Amino acid sequence: MLEFLKFVIAGFREATRGQRLYHLWMGTLTVFILIGVYFYSVQLREGLAITGMHDHVSWGLYISNFTFLVGLAAAAVMLVLPAYIFGDIDFKRVVLIGEGVAVAALIMCLAFVIADMGRPDRLWHMLPFIGYFNWPSSLLAWDVIVLNGYLALNVVIPFYLLYSRYRGRKADPKKYLPFVFISVFWAIAIHTVTAFLYAGLSSKPFWNSSILGIRFLASAFSAGPAFIAVTLYFIDKHSDFKIEENIFHKLGYIITVAAQINLFLLGSEIFKEFYHPTAHSHSAYYLFFGYEGHNALVPWIWTSIILNVLATATLTIHKLRRNRRVFLVMCLTLFVAIWIEKGMGLIVPGFIPSQLGEIVEYFPTMPEIFITLGIWALGLFVFTFLVKIAIPIELGYLHLKQSSTSTQGVEHA
Amino acid sequence: MGFFDWLFPARRKAAGTEQPAPPSTAGGGSYNRSVSRRDVFKILGGAALTATACSTPFSSKEEKELARIGWEEFFQKNYREMTQEERDQVVQRLEQKARLKRGVNVNIKNTPPQDGVLFGYAINLSTCRGYRDCVKACMLENNLDEEMAMQYIRVFEIKKGKFDVEAGEAQYGHEVPAEGNFYLPMQCMHCEEPPCVPVCPVGATWKEEDGIVVVDYNWCIGCRYCEAACPYWARRFNWQEPSIPNEKLNRDQHYLSNRDRQKGVMEKCHFCVHRTREGRQPACAEACPTGARIFGNLLDPDSEIRWILENKKVFRLKEELKTEPKFFYFMD
Structure with missing residues (x-):
């Protein structure tokens, strides 16, 4: 118990120390979090009327970001699977970073769901036994289970590994490997369940598609590792934790293949919608070309398509992918493209036209945007915090006996 | 809902989101009016204090009752899982709430x-x-x-x-x-x-x-x-x-x-x-x-x-x- 307390204190100390750049970064994030908190308090008081949502488009920016971030969380499996199960030594070194991304993404997911709820004070109604948990019939109930379960797995496994290392003990694979196996399947489950949440609605032909699940996974396995690659670059640059070239190569391969599959699946959907358009294609028309004079999302989705094709094509060429700078820029490009496609590009057109064919467009409002930014800042804050502690432990700078004197030299932004 | 509409919550409220004042209570009126009343009492001093002493405990008793109702409502079960007895209690509580908040007697049924x-x-x-x-x-x-x-x-x-x-x-x-x-x-x-x-x-x-x-x-x-x-x-x-x-x-x-x-x-x-x-x-x-x-x-x-x-x-x-x-x- 005392050891654990020392671990917590050492970790906290580590996270609150750093170079000026680190403090500037965390300070900026804190400002955004506080702005978000303020606007959320306005939303609590006034109701969701302060958002751009209405009875026609009843899910907006919050649920769009939620959907995208579930994918980001699931992407950790692309590091976990080779590292723990196939014993890939390269990935083993960075798997903790991937799990950190998962934890931060899941916290953002839960925050977005709560931000979207009309009555967050009644969250306890979802608790099994105490409340009325409508499982297994509600996919949202499934989502609650898989998201919280995945969060627990991604907290417990890295904690055990880091705590063992901190105490100078060897982690016992018998203790953690079973959980790693579970977490691999669980990662697939969180994104499949989230896709089924939409695909299961017969009222929404735009979502009611059997390939939505696999599309979600393909886009997640390209955008997620792309994000991880960018964070690894920053960690490599600003800390003693050096990332070998090989890791970027392997990640690049995963990202590229997933992005190619994702584009193919997107193309399949587009073919189905437009080869012989039916009444069920109106949402796709609205998204890609505008419908009956309404076209708010058209520039948005074409930006995404262009970025997506550009990034996928560039990454497909070995020479360009192996160029570190090009690779990182394309990773960011892909990340943005998929954030659009799978966020607003998927959720909003589901509601336009409405079930009765009426068209009312959706534009996020200022408070909605600031709450969203606040939640993203929260996620980045959590991620930086976790990585800041994990790296010195991994490097052996931070361990039980001399925990107070050994933290120097480990900085990252 | 426009991009900057959040800046003007008063505009949305203007059309009547304010809770209507219960006609029976002594204080009456909106929040602002009761504040100004309190200020007036401060100036008037002694004699007026007696008047406040009569009205304040009454309104705070109401507030307490409403707070109690709110607390009980927070822990209320799903209607489907309630017994008929519990449903009767819930309905009575809602009627009481309407009396306190609106100053109106409503008849809330729970006919199965x-x-x-x-x-x-x-x-x-x-x-x-x-x-x-x-x-x-x-x-x-x-x-x-x-x-x-x-x-x-x-x-x-x-x-x-x-x-x-x-x-x-x-x-x-x-x-x-x-x-x-x-x-x-x-x-x-x-x-x-x-x-x-x-x-x-x-x-x-x-x-x-x-x-x-x-x-x-x-x-x-x-x-x-x-x-x-x-x-x-x-x-x-x-x-x-x-x-x-x-x-x-x-x-x-x-x-x-x-x-x-x-x-x-x-x-x-x-x-x-x-x-x-x-x-x-x-x-x-x-x-x-x-x-x-x-x-x-x-x-x-x-x-x-x-x-x-x-x-x-x-x-x-x-x-x-x-x-x-x-x-x-x-x-x-």
């Missing part, structure tokens, strides 16, 4: 579904002329919030020669019936297989024994999954605090129908539970000037609706979705 009853609705498209008297009657009957312009019923004007709701127009503002058009009212279809019910993560919406799909306003968490799942766009969300002035308040209420609604929860057409479970017609059927709306018990072989189902060419909307609506359309 009646045996041998399955409600159904049929609309005669040949006689509906698009007057929307049903819409207005529904708003008044069910204490619908005016500022959000909430409506359960939507009437579509559709060009003759087409039969497509999607091609219809619900926002018509001209004199009706307009030449060359027909009118098709829609509201909750009270499906036998309602897609909105299984999706609810907390079981806050369900189908009653008499076929009415209801919402427990005190249990809903406001995730709006049901709103996305309904193929008929029949569900509505309270995006802000709903309110209705006392003089427009229908005091004949039911727990599952038109009692005071709350911010952040769903609601929908409930076939006027408070009326129909007592053998009366729903407000929309009563209001229709052309007799296009026929409401009744599908299990009663002598009912008018049964006669229509057996003798007319009847159809339902989006039948391919297998939702089995109990809302039928026919033509003469």
Whole structure:
């Protein structure tokens, strides 16, 4: 118990120390979090009327970001699977970073769901036994289970590994490997369940598609590792934790293949919608070309398509992918493209036209945007915090006996 | 809702989101007025203090009572899981709340579904002329919030020669019936297989024994999954605090129908539970000037609706979705 307390204190100390750049970064994030908190308090008081949502488009920016971030969380499996199960030594070194991304993404997911709820004070109604948990019939109930379960797995496994290392003990694979196996399947489950949440609605032909699940996974396995690659670059640059070239190569391969599959699946959907358009294609028309004079999302989705094709094509060429700078820029490009496609590009057109064919467009409002930014800042804050502690432990700078004197030299932004 | 509208909450409130002042209390009026009263008392000193001593404990007692009710409501069970006794208590508590907040006596019922009853609705498209008297009657009957312009019923004007709701127009503002058009009212279809019910993560919406799909306003968490799942766009969300002035308040209420609604929860057409479970017609059927709306018990072989189902060419909307609506359309 005392050891654990020392671990917590050492970790906290580590996270609150750093170079000026680190403090500037965390300070900026804190400002955004506080702005978000303020606007959320306005939303609590006034109701969701302060958002751009209405009875026609009843899910907006919050649920769009939620959907995208579930994918980001699931992407950790692309590091976990080779590292723990196939014993890939390269990935083993960075798997903790991937799990950190998962934890931060899941916290953002839960925050977005709560931000979207009309009555967050009644969250306890979802608790099994105490409340009325409508499982297994509600996919949202499934989502609650898989998201919280995945969060627990991604907290417990890295904690055990880091705590063992901190105490100078060897982690016992018998203790953690079973959980790693579970977490691999669980990662697939969180994104499949989230896709089924939409695909299961017969009222929404735009979502009611059997390939939505696999599309979600393909886009997640390209955008997620792309994000991880960018964070690894920053960690490599600003800390003693050096990332070998090989890791970027392997990640690049995963990202590229997933992005190619994702584009193919997107193309399949587009073919189905437009080869012989039916009444069920109106949402796709609205998204890609505008419908009956309404076209708010058209520039948005074409930006995404262009970025997506550009990034996928560039990454497909070995020479360009192996160029570190090009690779990182394309990773960011892909990340943005998929954030659009799978966020607003998927959720909003589901509601336009409405079930009765009426068209009312959706534009996020200022408070909605600031709450969203606040939640993203929260996620980045959590991620930086976790990585800041994990790296010195991994490097052996931070361990039980001399925990107070050994933290120097480990900085990252 | 425009991009900067949040800056002006007063503008949205102007139309009447403020809670109406209970007419009976001594303080009366809005928050601002009572503050200024307090200031006046400070200046007047002694004699006035006696007056405050008389009124303040009264209002704080009310506040305490409301706080207690709020606390009890927080821990309230799902309506479906309550015993009849618990339901009676809940309803009494709501009546007390209305007395304290509004200064009005309302009658909130919790009449259960009646045996041998399955409600159904049929609309005669040949006689509906698009007057929307049903819409207005529904708003008044069910204490619908005016500022959000909430409506359960939507009437579509559709060009003759087409039969497509999607091609219809619900926002018509001209004199009706307009030449060359027909009118098709829609509201909750009270499906036998309602897609909105299984999706609810907390079981806050369900189908009653008499076929009415209801919402427990005190249990809903406001995730709006049901709103996305309904193929008929029949569900509505309270995006802000709903309110209705006392003089427009229908005091004949039911727990599952038109009692005071709350911010952040769903609601929908409930076939006027408070009326129909007592053998009366729903407000929309009563209001229709052309007799296009026929409401009744599908299990009663002598009912008018049964006669229509057996003798007319009847159809339902989006039948391919297998939702089995109990809302039928026919033509003469």
